[in-house]
Amino acid sequence: MIRRLLQIFGIAFLTAGAVLYFTQHPFSSEDKANASKDTEISELKQQLAEVKMALADAQQSSEQKNESGKTDGAAAEKPESEKQDPVIKTILTLSPGDTSRDASDTLEKSGIIKSASEFEAYLTKQELSGKMQIGQHEVDSSMNFAALAKELTTVKQ
Template identity: 35%
Template structure:
């Protein structure tokens, strides 16, 4: 065989391979379109309905759990409020010469009369009462408001 014949044979084999490859690619596209049979479509729809039902059930379960959690938290808040109202903390506040509003706020918070010393101190400053605090002993309890406590210690 001569060189030209071998070249033609090689080019022929290359073209035949390319033609087979093109045929397979076109055939796969046709088969992919034809794979969806009515039975496969019905099965996919059934699976989709099942998944939607499961999702709806999970959503209901989540809603119920959230409602139970909210109810539980509400009951705890009510119990805490009842306990707090039943257990009012009484204390005698001793204000001495040289004590600042910060010192008094800290004492009240430590005694359990107020929840937040910064709120009380801010109230005294905002109402211009920090310079009007009186020296002495004052009976206070935790059911009093910040305003009531301020009125008592600034009379």
């Protein structure tokens, strides 16, 4: 009688242990698959950002070649001072909740950069898109992407 009672308790404990184990780890193989998918997605996003940067560079060099090929021999060369675009200066104010996309769009609208998507891709590639700092940032159109990114990720007081 006691032996039978001990067997029932043993089976009950084993069953309870199995139930607890499977409720704590219900889909461990699916979790691993999801984690590998997340890693793959982030790698693909990074590759996409790199391809966008390469495309932007290729488009820019293509535009420069087209512009240099448009001048005819009869036209007089413009003086160096007329070739350069005027430098545009502005103060960009980032408020709490503003994203790097907001900053990129504002910079493009104000004429500081030519393409918000190129700048956003640069920020993503450099892992700076989530590091924008609130405050007022002095920027101008002579700044390259690296200088703009440094300015926008520097804490202002």
